[in-house]
Amino acid sequence: MSSTMDAFTVLAISCGAFFFVAGTIGLLRFPDVPTRLHALTKADNLGLGLVALGLLPQVAGPLAALKLIIVWLFALISGAIVTQLIVRAVR
Amino acid sequence: MAAAFDIGLIVLLVGIGAWMIVVRDVVVATIIFVVFGLLMAIAWVRLSAVDVALTEAAIGSGITGTLLLGAAARLKGADAGGTRLSFPITVVAAVLCAMISASLAAVALLLTYPAPTLAPMAMQNLDQTGLGNPVAAVLFAYRALDTLLEKVVLLLALVGVWSLAPDRAWRGVPSLDTTVPPSDILAFFAQILPPFGIVFAIYMTWTGASNPGGAFQGGTVLAVMWLLVMMAGVMRAPSISNVWLRWLLVAGPALFLIVGFTGVFIADGFLAYPPAYAKALIVAVEAALAVSIAATLGLLAAGPPERMQQK
Numbered sequence: 001m002s003s004t005m006d007a008f009t010v011l012a013i014s015c016g017a018f019f020f021v022a023g024t025i026g027l028l029r030f031p032d033v034p035t036r037l038h039a040l041t042k043a044d045n046l047g048l049g050l051v052a053l054g055l056l057p058q059v060a061g062p063l064a065a066l067k068l069i070i071v072w073l074f075a076l077i078s079g080a081i082v083t084q085l086i087v088r089a090v091r
Numbered sequence: 092m093a094a095a096f097d098i099g100l101i102v103l104l105v106g107i108g109a110w111m112i113v114v115r116d117v118v119v120a121t122i123i124f125v126v127f128g129l130l131m132a133i134a135w136v137r138l139s140a141v142d143v144a145l146t147e148a149a150i151g152s153g154i155t156g157t158l159l160l161g162a163a164a165r166l167k168g169a170d171a172g173g174t175r176l177s178f179p180i181t182v183v184a185a186v187l188c189a190m191i192s193a194s195l196a197a198v199a200l201l202l203t204y205p206a207p208t209l210a211p212m213a214m215q216n217l218d219q220t221g222l223g224n225p226v227a228a229v230l231f232a233y234r235a236l237d238t239l240l241e242k243v244v245l246l247l248a249l250v251g252v253w254s255l256a257p258d259r260a261w262r263g264v265p266s267l268d269t270t271v272p273p274s275d276i277l278a279f280f281a282q283i284l285p286p287f288g289i290v291f292a293i294y295m296t297w298t299g300a301s302n303p304g305g306a307f308q309g310g311t312v313l314a315v316m317w318l319l320v321m322m323a324g325v326m327r328a329p330s331i332s333n334v335w336l337r338w339l340l341v342a343g344p345a346l347f348l349i350v351g352f353t354g355v356f357i358a359d360g361f362l363a364y365p366p367a368y369a370k371a372l373i374v375a376v377e378a379a380l381a382v383s384i385a386a387t388l389g390l391l392a393a394g395p396p397e398r399m400q401q402k
Contacts, residue, residue, distance in 0.1 A: 074287075081280045 012054030019047035128152025221370030223301030281323030310384030343383030
């Protein structure tokens with residue numbers, strides 16, 4: 001059972017890391033601010049979500065799992081809003 | 092594996108530190124400074140100093156970054172480039188900086204191993220304070236005088252910022268951008284985040300007695316929530332002559348002083364606590380300090396008053 005969970009963790013975190021790498025490449029290579037932000041938010045939202053999801057089977061209890069999910073939700077909210085503000089500032 | 096992570100972190104810190112000094116643009120340097128602070132926070136976590144990490148992230152990176160960005164915006168109008176120093180002065184400055192760096196490196200490298208530490212004594216006497224977090228015990232019991240003076244310095248810094256106000260705006264309001272329409276996304280953000288932020292700040296202050304956290308970190312989170320609602324125009328910036336505001340500013344240091352002097356009569360001396368009430372007194376002082384720190388930091392970042400309040 002635990003080895004299945006470990007395999008799930010490795011898989012999910014690897015996928016998350018892939019999105020972070022892809023987002024970083026996009027941030028460095030894309031030509032202007034909106035496309036760069038597009039790359040960045042994909043990395044932050046999906047990448048962090050997958051990392052949090054992968055860590056869920058490893059935590060001690062439901063409270064710790066809830067904290068992980070809340071961290072991800074706050075990252076989603078702040079990412080979405082800060083992106084809007086940055087785009088408006090450069091336009 | 093952990094060693095590889097630590098070495099990578101140190102290389103990154105040194106590299107970013109160097110970049111921060113080399114870069115010419117003040118705003119870019121400030122942004123690098125914020126990133127540097129966040130990486131420093133990770134380094135403190137790696138050293139198991141979670142209290143320091145929280146402070147570094149909240150104050151070293153967050154509020155200081157905001158203050159520096161505000162300063163950079165103010166400098167934009169002025170001649171930010173400044174006068175170029177003459178060659179001899181540059182050389183003297185470089186030599187002095189190199190000497191300081193070398194002395195610091197020497198001190199760090201020549202330390203006996205294991206380094207001298209007061210940690211066992213701090214743990215031994217922890218029971219007398221009723222606290223569970225040795226860092227809180229250092230801040231509010233062993234070295235309470237330092238903490239008290241620190242808070243007074245913070246107030247003095249605010250007086251310094253206020254003294255930059257032009258005469259016509261004295262007793263006025265700090266000028267934050269309040270032209271945001273109510274339907275704006277920033278206003279939305281300023282309405283959904285503060286409830287969570289306030290609960291988190293209270294928790295952080297409360298749990299500081301037995302876990303990492305405390306008045307400074309909690310107060311900073313509170314200050315940031317306040318700044319957010321002011322910047323989004325959800326709440327107006329207060330006039331600095333507001334009596335309530337001034338009471339909030341001095342409440343923490345004042346209560347700390349009162350408790351300190353009470354210690355002369357009911358305990359062993361100034362800033363000493365009777366063991367039976369130590370924890371209750373410390374938590375009360377921390378709560379008052381958190382409010383005062385929030386007000387002080389918020390007003391520091393808001394800047395000097397610039398116009399009179401519109402009625």
